[in-house]
Amino acid sequence: xxxxxxxxxxxxxxxxxxxxxxxxxxxxxxxxxxxxxxxxxxxxxxxxxxxxxxxxxxxxxxxxxxxxxxxxxxxxxxxxxxxxxxxxxxxxxxxxxxxxxxxxxxxxxxxxxxxxxxxxxxxxxxxxx
Numbered sequence: 001x002x003x004x005x006x007x008x009x010x011x012x013x014x015x016x017x018x019x020x021x022x023x024x025x026x027x028x029x030x031x032x033x034x035x036x037x038x039x040x041x042x043x044x045x046x047x048x049x050x051x052x053x054x055x056x057x058x059x060x061x062x063x064x065x066x067x068x069x070x071x072x073x074x075x076x077x078x079x080x081x082x083x084x085x086x087x088x089x090x091x092x093x094x095x096x097x098x099x100x101x102x103x104x105x106x107x108x109x110x111x112x113x114x115x116x117x118x119x120x121x122x123x124x125x126x127x128x129x
Contacts, residue, residue, distance in 0.1 A: 035059045039074060042095065046081065047103040052118055053081050054108060056098055078108060078116050088116040 039057040046053035058074040073095045078088040092098060092113065100111035109115045 036075075042074070043098070045101045050103065051080055051082055052078060052087065052108070054078050054101060054110065056092070056095060058095055076110065076114065078118070087119060088114070090114050 036057075038060045040060075041055055042058045043056040044053055045056075055077050056074065057077070073092060075089060075091045076098060077086050079086045090113070098110055098113050102109040102111070107115065107117045
């Protein structure tokens with residue numbers, strides 16, 4: 001195989017592209033893991049006697065770095081209180097807007113943010129009328 005300038009150029013270009021991709025993906029995954037590990041719970045909401053709850057997490061204060069990278073201010077999780085299993089999750093750009101929760105026997109609505117159905121095996125019992 002003859003190494004021409006064209007082949008060397010494209011080999012170097014491919015090497016730079018691969019290195020840039022690795023430098024983008026690996027530190028980003030590490031940073032997301034670090035943010036999640038150091039986030040704090042700012043709000044917990046649960047219906048009386050319900051099996052599920054909503055937790056609102058805030059990322060640590062690093063000036064505006066998480067927002068600039070597209071991670072938002074935090075994230076919200078719907079989870080089963082008995083098992084700790086996470087049922088739904090969504091990144092929140094503005095945690096101040098998350099304050100109104102409407103609980104139904106088979107769903108939870110966070111005003112202006114999300115509406116999540118609770119899977120069948122996690123549904124709260126419906127009171128007989």
